[in-house]
Amino acid sequence: MHTLEGKVVAVTGAAKRIGRCIALHLASRGAKIAVHYNTSKTDALATADACGGRAFRADLANVAEIRRLFGEIETAFGRLDCLVNNAAVFRAIDPLEASERDWDAIHSVNLKATFFCCQQAAKIMLRGGGGRIVNIASLGGLRPWAKHVPYCTSKAGVVMLTHGLAKALAPDITVNGIAPGVIHFGDQMPHEIARLVRSTPMGRHGTGEEIAAAVGMLLEGPAFVTGQIVAVDGGLSLK
């Protein structure tokens, strides 16, 4: 088993929502958190303050910014033990109307950045003797959603990237994924989301804290688990 006490963990897209929950949970387990954000500076500073970590800005659509980000994290903390790739773009797109720009906006963050963040983090982790990576995929990477074909394709890519990197980076680094089902924040629930919640065997939506606890399980549990995708979806993927 692995303890997070004193470990340095980078969480992308950690200013708000699920990313913030992950940062707070891992900090409560003793980790030092590098809180990544892009546009949400005020929220990121609040998250970093709440978890005793430090905030770092980067547009992950740009690989040069990813290299700079991980250089800054290594300079600040001197090491990196774990990475949680959480940042993503999610929006409905009519497949008959989708432009090249729409496709690239989703894939550059959800898939390309996940790969290059893993690459840059792995180089630092190997200098420190190894590490652990958790990629936040999606139920949409395992099951098709008609209004989100580019998103689902990008998350299916994250699933295969997780399998491939787990083989490539073994035995020093474990690479696993989480596939969240419906995780809801706030009061207003769009009709399409409410329909998915009604289909969920557990009869409710999930919470950011539940995704965070599952990330913690993969970062703190046995190092013999690698290349796996854990659905945290109230059983929705069983339908």
Ligand SMILES: NC(=O)c1ccc[n+]([C@@H]2O[C@H](COP(=O)([O-])OP(=O)(O)OC[C@H]3O[C@@H](n4cnc5c(N)ncnc54)[C@H](OP(=O)(O)O)[C@@H]3O)[C@@H](O)[C@H]2O)c1
């Ligand atoms: N919510 C759900 O029900 C659900 C379901 C399945 C899977 N997931 C997955 O779980 C993860 C978190 O979900 P969420 O709903 O909490 O996410 P979110 O709020 O939609 O996005 C998380 C963060 O991604 C960052 N981001 C977007 N574009 C970026 C870019 N170009 N460069 C750097 N950062 C960028 C944003 O940072 P800034 O705000 O700082 O710009 C944003 O705060 C995502 O991977 C998502 O696909 C969520």
